Amino acid sequence: MSHLPTKHYPFREFEPRWQKQWLHSAAFHALNPGERGFDPQKKKRYILDMFPYPSGDGLHVGHLVGYTATDILARYYRLCGENVLHPMGWDAFGLPAEQYAIKTGEHPRVTTEKNIARFRKQLQSLGFSYDWEREINTTDPSYFRWTQWIFLQLYHAWYNPQTEKVEPISTYQGEDVDSLRLAYIAHTPVNWCPALGTVLANEEVIEGKSEVGGFAVERRPMRQWMLRITALAQRLLHDLEKVHWPESIKQLQRHWIGRSEGAEVIFTLRNHPEKTIVVYTTRVDTLYGATYLVLAPEHPLLDEIELSSTTREALTAYQKSCNAKSDLERTDLAKTKTGVPLELQCINPINGEALPIWVADYVLMGYGTGALMAVPAHDERDYQFAQQFHLPIRPVIQTALNSSLPFSGVDGEIINSPLINGLTPPEASKKIIHWLQEHGHGRKSIQYKLRDWLFSRQRYWGEPFPILWENGKHRSLDESELPLEPPTMEDFRPTGNAEPPLAKAKEWVHYSEKVTRELNTMPQWAGSCWYYLRYCDPHNSSSFLGKEVESYWRNVDLYVGGTEHAVLHLLYARFWHKALFDLGYLTTEEPFQRLVNQGMILGSDGQKMSKSRGNVINPDEVIQEYGADALRMFEMFMGPLEHSKPWSMRGVEGIYRFLGRIWRLVLVEQGKGEFSIHSKIVDQSLTESQTRLLHATIKKVTQDIESLSFNTAISELMIFVNALIPLSHCPLECIHVLLRLLSPFAPHLAEELWSYLCNAFPVVKSLGTLASNSSWPTWSEDQLLLKEVTYVIQINGKIKARLNLSAHACEADVQQAALDHPSLQPYLTKGNIQKMIFVPGRLLNILLMP
RNA sequence: GCCGAUGUGGCGAAAUGGCAGACGCAAGGGACUUAAAAUCCCUUUCUGCGAAAGCGGAGUGUGGGUUCGAGUCCCACCAUCGGCACCA
Known part of the structure; x- marks a missing residue:
C-alpha cells in the first residue's frame, strides 16, 4: 500500500529545522x-x-x-x-x-x-x-498544589441563597456548617464499579456501564465527597445566554441541568395527621385527577411508618429487589412497571379525598421529593401503572378533539375540579398554587435534574484530598502544607473492597497519632476544571x-x-x-x-x-x-471544521502536490538539492487583473480564517497559485503576499521560501526576517472593483444570454442592451413584456406574457 | 419518545434569495520519456438531438408553499449521525 512518493520538496530537511528554530528562539x-x-x-x-x-x-x-x-x-x-x-x-x-x-x-x-x-x-x-x-x-505537584488549594476554597465556602452567591463559610451564622459547604460529605447511593474498584460520577456512567472500560456499575450507599454544583444550577443555566457556543452544546447543558417549574403539595397520612408526604408536580392543575400516591423505594418515610407484618414483608422484599437491579434494568423503559401497595391512605388537600399509597421504582429518590401524586389520566407513566394495578383513572382535562387517554398536553379545559373548572391548565396551575400557599398545603417549587457532583474516587492516580480526620470529624489541611503529594507506593491496585488504595500506605495515612488523612482522591476532571487559568500564570x-x-x-x-x-x-x-x-x-x-x-x-x-x-x-x-x-493543510482542506469526514490518503497527496507547485513556483533546482529563486520572479508592478486577483485573494483568505472556513481559504490559495504558475513574469509582491497568506496553514514551507526571498530581495526582508514574524497583508476594496461585469439575462426566470457590460451600466442601459441582443429576439417577439427585474451588477429577468 | 445536527456529481465539498457543482480527489484522453515515475495540458452532473461546433431538457433526500427567481426562506415527511431518556 504505502509507497514513497518522489520528493516534491525537501520537507524532511527543513521542517525539523524550523521547528527547532521556533522552539529555541521561543518564537511564540x-x-x-x-x-x-x-x-x-x-x-x-x-x-x-x-x-x-x-x-x-x-x-x-x-x-x-x-x-x-x-x-x-x-x-x-x-x-x-x-x-x-x-x-x-x-x-x-x-x-x-x-x-x-x-x-x-x-x-x-x-x-x-x-x-x-x-x-x-x-x-x-x-x-x-x-x-x-x-x-x-496536572500531575505536577506545583500544579495540583493549586487544584488542592481550590478544593479548599470550595470546602471553606457555602452558597448564600440570600445573596445568591458563593461566599466564605465565615459569613454563615448557623450551627451546622458542614452540611452547607460547597465541598461536603454525603452518605448516598453512588455508582460503584467493582471492575474499576471505584465510584463514578453520574456523568461517567453510560447506559449502566462505566464510560472508561464499559464495566458494569451498581448502586450502593457509600460515604463520599460531593461538590454542591446544584447551588449554581440556575446561574449555570442562565449564563449560557452570555457565551458564544454552538446551540447544540448549550441545549445539551440545558437538558442536563433540567430546570422544571412546578409545585410541592403536602399530603397528610389519613390515620397519622402528624406525618406528611410532600410530592413535587409540574401539573398541579391536575390535582383533582390524582388517584393514588407513589413513593420511591428509598423514601425515608418508609422506615418511620408502622405497617402490618405482611405489608412490611412485601415492602422489604420489593426494596431488596430494586436494590439488586442495576441502573440499566431500573431505567429500562420497555419493562412493565412494578410496585407494592402500602395499605395506607393519605388525604388530598384540595378535596379531602383519601388516596392509596404505593411504592414503585418508577419514582426516583434523587429527583424532586422522591414522591409523586399519580394522575393516570394525564401522565403516560401513571397511566401504565394504573392499568397494570387496576387503579382508578379520572380525567380532569377536556380536549377539543377528545384525545384518547393519557393526555399530557395543556390545550384544553379543566373539568371535574370544583375550584378551577373551565380554566385552561396554565390558569388552573396558578390558581391552585395560590390556594395551596394560602392554606399551607404547598408552594411553588423549581426543580433541577442536575445532581451534586460526586467528587471522590477510590483510586491512586489522582490528587489526594487536603483533608484530615480526627474522631470521625474532618478538617482541612493548612494551605502551607500544600501540595499534598500521594505516597510513593509499589502496590497501588484497588483493594478489592470499597477502601481506597491509599489505605495501604500506612505511614502516609497517619498524619499524627490520632489524625489520619482522607484516603480518596479527586476525579480526573479536577485538574481540567481550571487549567486554562493556570496557563496565564504557570510559574506563580x-x-x-x-x-x-x-x-x-x-x-x-x-x-x-x-x-x-x-x-x-x-x-x-x-x-x-x-x-x-x-x-x-x-x-x-x-x-x-x-x-x-x-x-x-x-x-x-x-x-x-x-x-x-x-x-x-x-x-x-x-x-x-x-x-x-x-498533513495540517489536508486536515483543514477536507471540509468544514465542525463536520465529521472520512480520511483520504489520496487527498493528502493532492495537498502535497499543491505545496510542491508552490515550491517550484518560487525555486528552481540547481544541481542536486541546491535551489535558487526562480528567475521569473521579478520585482515589477502588477497588471490590473493581477492586482484585482491579489486583493480578492487577501480578502477571501482573511475573511475565511476569521470565520474558521479554512477549507475555502485553501481553495482560494489554490486558485491564486494556479493563476501565478503560468505567468512568464511573476511579480514579487504576489509571492510575498502568497507566502504570508500561506504561513498559518503551511508554516514550514512558507518560512523556508521566505528565507530564500529575504536573501534575494531587501524589500521582503524589510517585511520581517521570518514569515511567522512578518505582517498580515491587507486589501483595498477599491482594487476589487471591476470595469466590466457579466449580466445574466433571464426570460421568465430561465437564463437565455450573458452580456458583458460596463460596471457603471444603469438599469436602463442593461435593459436596452438585452432588448437589442440578437439571440434574444426570437423570445422577445413571442410575448409582451410585463415586467423587468433588475439586480445591479448581476442580472436582468424579463417577464413575458404570451 | 424528546432534543440537536446533517442530507448537493463516482468521492471530499463550494455557492450575501440571483450563472448549482468553485477548489480538490478519483476516472478518461493527450504531451514529455526508450519506458515508467514525476510534471504539464484537456475532458468529466445526468440526459435528448447532432459528425462537430452547438442546441435543448432535467437536476441539490421526498412532497407542498412563499417569490419574478429557492440548494438557500416556510410547512410536512423520510433517512443518517450525535445526545438525552420512568426527571413526576
Whole structure:
C-alpha cells in the first residue's frame, strides 16, 4: 500500500529545522504584564485547545483537526499584531493511566512521563506554535498544589441563597456548617464499579456501564465527597445566554441541568395527621385527577411508618429487589412497571379525598421529593401503572378533539375540579398554587435534574484530598502544607473492597497519632476544571493566578475541542469558574467566551477510527511521507471544521502536490538539492487583473480564517497559485503576499521560501526576517472593483444570454442592451413584456406574457 | 419518545434569495520519456438531438408553499449521525 512518493520538496530537511528554530528562539512566547517587552497597547487573544490526555497510543489524526485550526488562528492573529496566548499541557491524572499501570506493573508516573514526552514530540513535529514556556501538567505537584488549594476554597465556602452567591463559610451564622459547604460529605447511593474498584460520577456512567472500560456499575450507599454544583444550577443555566457556543452544546447543558417549574403539595397520612408526604408536580392543575400516591423505594418515610407484618414483608422484599437491579434494568423503559401497595391512605388537600399509597421504582429518590401524586389520566407513566394495578383513572382535562387517554398536553379545559373548572391548565396551575400557599398545603417549587457532583474516587492516580480526620470529624489541611503529594507506593491496585488504595500506605495515612488523612482522591476532571487559568500564570508559586495577570488575560476567547465534553468538563469548569468569581479571584463569570467543536475524522471506510477496525491513521507516518505542512493543510482542506469526514490518503497527496507547485513556483533546482529563486520572479508592478486577483485573494483568505472556513481559504490559495504558475513574469509582491497568506496553514514551507526571498530581495526582508514574524497583508476594496461585469439575462426566470457590460451600466442601459441582443429576439417577439427585474451588477429577468 | 445536527456529481465539498457543482480527489484522453515515475495540458452532473461546433431538457433526500427567481426562506415527511431518556 504505502509507497514513497518522489520528493516534491525537501520537507524532511527543513521542517525539523524550523521547528527547532521556533522552539529555541521561543518564537511564540506570549508576554505577560510586567514581562520585558510587554506592550499594553496590543490586543490580547487567548486561543485554547482542549488539552489531551496523554494516552499510550500517541496522538491521533483526530486530535490534529482542532489543534491545526487553533494554530492557524494563533499564527494569523500574531501576524495581525495581537498578543496571542496559545498554550498546551497535559491532563495526566485519571483512570486509563492507572489501568494501564496495573496491567503492566509500571508506575503511572513513569508511563505518564513517557506518554507526555511522546505527545510533546508529536505536537512539535507538526510545527504548532504553542508557547512551550507555559506547558502545564496536572500531575505536577506545583500544579495540583493549586487544584488542592481550590478544593479548599470550595470546602471553606457555602452558597448564600440570600445573596445568591458563593461566599466564605465565615459569613454563615448557623450551627451546622458542614452540611452547607460547597465541598461536603454525603452518605448516598453512588455508582460503584467493582471492575474499576471505584465510584463514578453520574456523568461517567453510560447506559449502566462505566464510560472508561464499559464495566458494569451498581448502586450502593457509600460515604463520599460531593461538590454542591446544584447551588449554581440556575446561574449555570442562565449564563449560557452570555457565551458564544454552538446551540447544540448549550441545549445539551440545558437538558442536563433540567430546570422544571412546578409545585410541592403536602399530603397528610389519613390515620397519622402528624406525618406528611410532600410530592413535587409540574401539573398541579391536575390535582383533582390524582388517584393514588407513589413513593420511591428509598423514601425515608418508609422506615418511620408502622405497617402490618405482611405489608412490611412485601415492602422489604420489593426494596431488596430494586436494590439488586442495576441502573440499566431500573431505567429500562420497555419493562412493565412494578410496585407494592402500602395499605395506607393519605388525604388530598384540595378535596379531602383519601388516596392509596404505593411504592414503585418508577419514582426516583434523587429527583424532586422522591414522591409523586399519580394522575393516570394525564401522565403516560401513571397511566401504565394504573392499568397494570387496576387503579382508578379520572380525567380532569377536556380536549377539543377528545384525545384518547393519557393526555399530557395543556390545550384544553379543566373539568371535574370544583375550584378551577373551565380554566385552561396554565390558569388552573396558578390558581391552585395560590390556594395551596394560602392554606399551607404547598408552594411553588423549581426543580433541577442536575445532581451534586460526586467528587471522590477510590483510586491512586489522582490528587489526594487536603483533608484530615480526627474522631470521625474532618478538617482541612493548612494551605502551607500544600501540595499534598500521594505516597510513593509499589502496590497501588484497588483493594478489592470499597477502601481506597491509599489505605495501604500506612505511614502516609497517619498524619499524627490520632489524625489520619482522607484516603480518596479527586476525579480526573479536577485538574481540567481550571487549567486554562493556570496557563496565564504557570510559574506563580504564591498564587494559583496573579491578580494583574488575571485582569489582563481574563478568560478564553476561543476554545476548540470535541463534543464529548459537552456536559462533563465544560459544566464542571464553568462551576469552578463561577465559584472563584464569587470569591473574588476572577473578573469574568464564564471561562470560555466562544466554543467550537471540531468534527471527527473517520477512517477511509467512513467508520469511526478504531484499532479493531484497523482503519486508524498514525500521524507520524503521514508526516514521514508527506510532511507536517501537507498533513495540517489536508486536515483543514477536507471540509468544514465542525463536520465529521472520512480520511483520504489520496487527498493528502493532492495537498502535497499543491505545496510542491508552490515550491517550484518560487525555486528552481540547481544541481542536486541546491535551489535558487526562480528567475521569473521579478520585482515589477502588477497588471490590473493581477492586482484585482491579489486583493480578492487577501480578502477571501482573511475573511475565511476569521470565520474558521479554512477549507475555502485553501481553495482560494489554490486558485491564486494556479493563476501565478503560468505567468512568464511573476511579480514579487504576489509571492510575498502568497507566502504570508500561506504561513498559518503551511508554516514550514512558507518560512523556508521566505528565507530564500529575504536573501534575494531587501524589500521582503524589510517585511520581517521570518514569515511567522512578518505582517498580515491587507486589501483595498477599491482594487476589487471591476470595469466590466457579466449580466445574466433571464426570460421568465430561465437564463437565455450573458452580456458583458460596463460596471457603471444603469438599469436602463442593461435593459436596452438585452432588448437589442440578437439571440434574444426570437423570445422577445413571442410575448409582451410585463415586467423587468433588475439586480445591479448581476442580472436582468424579463417577464413575458404570451 | 424528546432534543440537536446533517442530507448537493463516482468521492471530499463550494455557492450575501440571483450563472448549482468553485477548489480538490478519483476516472478518461493527450504531451514529455526508450519506458515508467514525476510534471504539464484537456475532458468529466445526468440526459435528448447532432459528425462537430452547438442546441435543448432535467437536476441539490421526498412532497407542498412563499417569490419574478429557492440548494438557500416556510410547512410536512423520510433517512443518517450525535445526545438525552420512568426527571413526576
